[in-house]
Amino acid sequence: MYELASVTKTYQHQGRSVRALDGVDLTIRPGEMVAIQGPTGGGKSTLLQMLGALDRPSSGSVHFGGDDLARLSGSRLGRIRATEIGFVFQNFNLIPTLTAAQNVETALVVTDGDRAGRAEKARQALADVGLAERADHLPSELSGGQQQRVAIARALVKRPSVLLADEPTGNLDEAMRDDIMGLLERQWGDVGLTLIMVTHDSSLARRAQRRLRIDHGRVTELT
Numbered sequence: 001m002y003e004l005a006s007v008t009k010t011y012q013h014q015g016r017s018v019r020a021l022d023g024v025d026l027t028i029r030p031g032e033m034v035a036i037q038g039p040t041g042g043g044k045s046t047l048l049q050m051l052g053a054l055d056r057p058s059s060g061s062v063h064f065g066g067d068d069l070a071r072l073s074g075s076r077l078g079r080i081r082a083t084e085i086g087f088v089f090q091n092f093n094l095i096p097t098l099t100a101a102q103n104v105e106t107a108l109v110v111t112d113g114d115r116a117g118r119a120e121k122a123r124q125a126l127a128d129v130g131l132a133e134r135a136d137h138l139p140s141e142l143s144g145g146q147q148q149r150v151a152i153a154r155a156l157v158k159r160p161s162v163l164l165a166d167e168p169t170g171n172l173d174e175a176m177r178d179d180i181m182g183l184l185e186r187q188w189g190d191v192g193l194t195l196i197m198v199t200h201d202s203s204l205a206r207r208a209q210r211r212l213r214i215d216h217g218r219v220t221e222l223t
């Protein structure tokens with residue numbers, strides 16, 4: 001699924017350069033569930049941005065399927081994000097003025113011209129996360145856990161091959177945390193997703209098949 005070779009990422013900040021990734025070599029196979037841990041500033045978000053085709057490395061290659069994401073144009077990267085990669089964030093990132101169903105539909109606008117078809121797929125995706133009854137609610141009318149379920153439905157409605165989750169349970173209480181993690185695990189098992197999740201929470205990370213640690217831009221395997 002992913003093959004990273006000698007990936008570095010350097011940011012310029014106030015005249016200094018910060019090396020966020022420092023020679024990362026990493027292979028992630030299709031269908032794996034991978035947790036990424038590490039100290040703050042270690043490079044977790046930067047790595048996720050590379051995997052998510054949100055940014056290109058300063059050097060090295062990021063092979064995803066047949067493409068080297070380091071060499072693609074911005075529009076090709078955008079297309080890959082729209083079709084192949086789902087994202088879930090700590091802060092849910094729902095549009096507050098749209099209903100749950102409309103939020104989910106936004107993920108299909110680029111790829112799916114048929115409006116009625118989009119609406120149908122959105123309702124099905126919400127049903128898959130147990131929110132069929134809440135499709136017409138605004139985010140402000142939903143609990144945090146429900147909002148994260150909507151965000152997961154939005155990420156999965158386009159049937160991506162990869163789901164990238166950045167602290168998906170970071171804003172939720174313990175009961176909701178288990179609920180959302182269970183949902184992610186079910187989706188992962190049901191549709192053969194590759195699930196890559198950044199988390200500070202070791203008990204969640206231990207539920208993954210594979211754990212990586214990233215510190216000072218270098219990746220190691222945890223066993």
Ligand SMILES: Nc1ncnc2c1ncn2[C@@H]1O[C@H](COP(=O)(O)OP(=O)(O)OP(=O)(O)O)[C@@H](O)[C@H]1O
Pocket residue numbers: 011012013018019020038039040041042043044045046047
């Ligand atoms: N846009 C940017 N400009 C300058 N420096 C950046 C930028 N983004 C990240 N950095 C720096 O790169 C390093 C890695 O940051 P990154 O956000 O990837 O770490 P992280 O492990 O996700 O941290 P956290 O757990 O706090 O989110 C840090 O030193 C950070 O300050």
